[in-house]
Amino acid sequence: MSEKKFFYINQTGKMHTVDSLEAALMAVKKSGYIWLDYCEPRKEDLQALVEPLGLHPLTIEDCFDDNQIPKMEDYPKNTFILFNAFQYQDHKFAIHEVDAILGSNYLVTVSGLAAGGKPVLEGVSRTLEKDLENVRQGPAYLLHVILDQIVDEKFVAIEALEEEINTIEDTILSDLDHFDPAALLHLRRDLLSLRKSLFHEREILVKINRKDCQYIPDKAILYYRDIYDHLAKFFELTESSRDVVTSLMEMQLSMLNNRMTRAANDTNQVVRRLTFITTIFMPLTLLAGIGGMSEYSMMTGPENWRIAYPAFLLGMVVIAVVDYFLLKWIEKKSDASEK
Numbered sequence: 001m002s003e004k005k006f007f008y009i010n011q012t013g014k015m016h017t018v019d020s021l022e023a024a025l026m027a028v029k030k031s032g033y034i035w036l037d038y039c040e041p042r043k044e045d046l047q048a049l050v051e052p053l054g055l056h057p058l059t060i061e062d063c064f065d066d067n068q069i070p071k072m073e074d075y076p077k078n079t080f081i082l083f084n085a086f087q088y089q090d091h092k093f094a095i096h097e098v099d100a101i102l103g104s105n106y107l108v109t110v111s112g113l114a115a116g117g118k119p120v121l122e123g124v125s126r127t128l129e130k131d132l133e134n135v136r137q138g139p140a141y142l143l144h145v146i147l148d149q150i151v152d153e154k155f156v157a158i159e160a161l162e163e164e165i166n167t168i169e170d171t172i173l174s175d176l177d178h179f180d181p182a183a184l185l186h187l188r189r190d191l192l193s194l195r196k197s198l199f200h201e202r203e204i205l206v207k208i209n210r211k212d213c214q215y216i217p218d219k220a221i222l223y224y225r226d227i228y229d230h231l232a233k234f235f236e237l238t239e240s241s242r243d244v245v246t247s248l249m250e251m252q253l254s255m256l257n258n259r260m261t262r263a264a265n266d267t268n269q270v271v272r273r274l275t276f277i278t279t280i281f282m283p284l285t286l287l288a289g290i291g292g293m294s295e296y297s298m299m300t301g302p303e304n305w306r307i308a309y310p311a312f313l314l315g316m317v318v319i320a321v322v323d324y325f326l327l328k329w330i331e332k333k334s335d336a337s338e339k
Helices: 021-028 043-047 057-063 124-129 139-174 182-209 218-291 302-338
Strands: 003-009 015-018 033-039 071-074 079-089 092-102 106-111
Touching: 003 021, 015 021, 021 033, 033 139, 043 057, 057 071, 057 079, 057 092, 071 182, 079 139, 079 182, 092 139, 092 182, 106 139, 124 139, 139 182, 139 218, 182 218, 218 302
Parallel strands: 033 106
Antiparallel strands: 003 015, 003 033, 071 079, 079 092, 092 106
16 A cells, blocks of 8 residues: 655754645755655656656666665765665564665655555654654754664564574474474575675665765764664674574484484394394204104104203203303404404
8 A cells, every 4th residue: 555754844853744745845945854755655656756856767766676685876966775674573584675765855765564564664753753853953864763763673573583593492402303494494594684684784884984975964974873883783693693593403403313323223222132132043943943853752762752852952052051152252352342
């Protein structure tokens, strides 16, 4: 839903709502400056600003291109700044583009809708009411308030991502069987997008702080340095979170490998025991097969079966005991050589 608001800020810092673009342009001819705020605008809305404000056609094109990275472009009559607002809600990370066109006596902002259908810059008006002293000094100070609000909301999203990382870590340690590795992949992808955005936004603030933007006075640079400090801190937090996610992926794979190794070792122990038992009973089975061909006489004649049976069984026990201790000795010797 397209929405546009026009404000006139006089020299005393008081902000007046203006009904139309024409009225705003008439008011700014006397003194003060104007703020034109567009949410989900149509192309015709911004085309109407080309002649009165001297907007470059490329600026309007960038406002409707969602696949842009944060940047700052200087034009003869204004400066175009593209910034990103972050939102993390219901385990979903979203980046919303916020465009600002800064001139000598005007500021144009173009934004979209966040999750829930709310405008991205919805909370800026409340912030402006608390900072009227700075806002009255010019559009560069108003832009600072808007960017500062966006950066503060970035911290909320980054904190939510960190809490998600902590939750995933607890899940891996406590319930590995029900852990979904896709959660880590999604987090890593979100952190990469976050890092990319913060990197370019930090470059924007570097340009502003070295006075590359002619529409931001020297007195306002101190305020933008504060934004730069926040972005630098968030960038470091993002790098640390990426390292943590990488470590969690390695830890999860290591725990799975340990579990598979333990299962393989258990299987080897079972096979080893079965092999041990089979080796002992193989000669006994052979003897029982040969001696038992004459089931009743046991190879000694029918009259001697009372002696033959016990003797044969005793011989088998002796062979089994000898086999057992022989195999144990061989096994112990093998283990000692491996150490």
